[in-house]
Amino acid sequence: xxxxxxxxxxxxxxxxxxxxxxxxxxxxxxxxxxxxxxxxxxxxxxxxxxxxxxxxxxxxxxxxxxxxxxxxxxxxxxxxxxxxxxxxxxxxxxxxxxxxxxxxxxxxxxxxxxxxxxxxxxxxxxxxxxxxxxxxxxxxxxxxxxxxxxxxxxxxxxxxxxxxxxxxxxxxxxxxxxxxxxxxxxxxxxxxxxxxxxxxxxxxxxxxxxxxxxxxxxxxxxxxxxxxxxxxxxxxxxxxxxxxxxxxxxxxxxxxxxxxxxxxxxxxxxxxxxxxxxxxxxxxxxxxxxxxxxxxxxxxxxxxxxxxxxxxxxxxxxxxxxxxxxxxxxxxxxxxxxxxxxxxxxxxxxxxxxxxxxxxxxxxxxxxxxxxxxxxxxxxxxxxxxxxxxxxxxxxxxxxxxxxxxxxxxxxxxxxxxxxxxxxxxxxxxxxxxxxxxxxxxxxxxxxxxxxxxxxxxxxxx
Numbered sequence: 001x002x003x004x005x006x007x008x009x010x011x012x013x014x015x016x017x018x019x020x021x022x023x024x025x026x027x028x029x030x031x032x033x034x035x036x037x038x039x040x041x042x043x044x045x046x047x048x049x050x051x052x053x054x055x056x057x058x059x060x061x062x063x064x065x066x067x068x069x070x071x072x073x074x075x076x077x078x079x080x081x082x083x084x085x086x087x088x089x090x091x092x093x094x095x096x097x098x099x100x101x102x103x104x105x106x107x108x109x110x111x112x113x114x115x116x117x118x119x120x121x122x123x124x125x126x127x128x129x130x131x132x133x134x135x136x137x138x139x140x141x142x143x144x145x146x147x148x149x150x151x152x153x154x155x156x157x158x159x160x161x162x163x164x165x166x167x168x169x170x171x172x173x174x175x176x177x178x179x180x181x182x183x184x185x186x187x188x189x190x191x192x193x194x195x196x197x198x199x200x201x202x203x204x205x206x207x208x209x210x211x212x213x214x215x216x217x218x219x220x221x222x223x224x225x226x227x228x229x230x231x232x233x234x235x236x237x238x239x240x241x242x243x244x245x246x247x248x249x250x251x252x253x254x255x256x257x258x259x260x261x262x263x264x265x266x267x268x269x270x271x272x273x274x275x276x277x278x279x280x281x282x283x284x285x286x287x288x289x290x291x292x293x294x295x296x297x298x299x300x301x302x303x304x305x306x307x308x309x310x311x312x313x314x315x316x317x318x319x320x321x322x323x324x325x326x327x328x329x330x331x332x333x334x335x336x337x338x339x340x341x342x343x344x345x346x347x348x349x350x351x352x353x354x355x356x357x358x359x360x361x362x363x364x365x366x367x368x369x370x371x372x373x374x375x376x377x378x379x380x381x382x383x384x385x386x387x388x389x390x391x392x393x394x395x396x397x398x399x400x401x402x403x404x405x406x407x408x409x410x411x412x413x414x415x416x417x418x419x420x421x422x423x424x425x426x427x428x429x430x431x432x433x434x435x436x437x438x439x440x441x442x443x444x445x446x447x448x449x450x451x452x453x454x455x456x457x458x459x460x461x462x
Contacts, residue, residue: 018446022343085354098114098116116372119360122160129168150179154178166192182233242274245278270317271317282294283436296441324344364379400413406433418436
């Protein structure tokens with residue numbers, strides 16, 4: 001009998017442990033006898049398992065005949081993962097400009113990059129679509145999606161080029177998403193409404209009620225952006241365009257989350273068709289920021305769970321999907337949450353080879369966070385299309401199955417090996433895991449569960 005290396009035990013009480021399977025996604029509560037036998041299995045011994053326990057461990061993907069059978073199971077699941085990934089649209093992340101009209105306190109982009117005045121030209125848009133057509137020709141029939149990114153994509157200076165991109169996207173049968181700070185969104189709503197058949201989502205950031213949001217997301221002149229953002233959200237909802245709020249959480253605004261939830265209710269946004277609110281930890285991928293309010297995922301999760309317990313109706317309004325390390329555990333343990341059943345073999349779409357990013361500099365990147373830094377480009381699209389395969393292959397080869405640091409980690413398929421761009425910046429190589437404290441986050445979250453689960457002698461299923 002062989003216990004998968006992707007199983008981990010976490011003591012909750014003197015009598016109860018949490019058993020987590022990062023291969024199959026199963027999460028279970030076990031007593032001390034089962035815990036002792038599982039530890040023996042981990043040491044390569046052969047304890048006398050009760051038939052019911054043995055069968056349950058096999059069915060839930062903990063127990064295999066040998067390492068070969070486990071590898072075969074891992075390969076099957078990875079194949080399923082690849083099939084699911086291939087069913088998602090290939091994303092063309094386009095930054096019409098690197099300029100931004102806000103100076104947010106936690107922004108990951110350098111002030112020098114945001115100060116660049118360059119705006120993509122109409123001729124570059126034509127070049128971009130030609131490059132996208134050539135690159136995706138090897139996947140006939142796969143959906144493609146244009147994602148307007150930045151800097152800030154929706155500015156008065158980008159209106160002409162954005163209009164042309166959306167028109168060409170519809171002609172080329174691409175869908176469209178927009179990631180915007182929302183300041184000039186009302187100006188673009190008529191365009192997006194005109195092409196609503198291809199608009200799949202508009203993401204706007206709102207970090208709290210007005211005093212909190214305005215303290216974090218200011219214009220260069222120091223003025224807050226709350227009123228403009230609310231006006232943009234209202235314009236989108238009035239036009240029946242699908243919209244998601246992104247709330248970037250950290251120690252500065254976590255205490256105002258309930259007030260924000262009340263704002264969503266009072267304005268009638270929560271429950272509107274096409275509306276959702278996604279919580280996202282403020283993350284310093286590069287480890288270079290001096291921003292003082294960053295918190296670990298587990299530190300952010302507990303206040304949200306406490307809010308859920310006080311206000312159960314908020315479970316449908318506040319989405320944990322962007323908490324990468326803990327999203328599966330949360331989805332299994334918190335009632336009424338849809339679960340993520342497949343392991344995370346890659347940290348994000350950049351590692352999966354599911355995106356290309358295009359900047360106004362005429363260069364192609366894999367990770368949109370790296371856009372604007374020429375040494376991280378993987379090719380050019382303007383004035384002519386050219387890929388640099390050697391650089392591109394380094395991204396395509398990155399997964400938890402290939403990263404040395406992930407080979408002995410029993411939660412590697414929860415974190416996905418960490419951010420590839422961070423690996424490049426910190427270690428000079430994509431072939432390096434970036435743990436970012438994932439085991440500590442995982443362990444701390446089980447501490448959060450200790451009191452809640454100590455009396456629950458039930459089987460938790462993924």
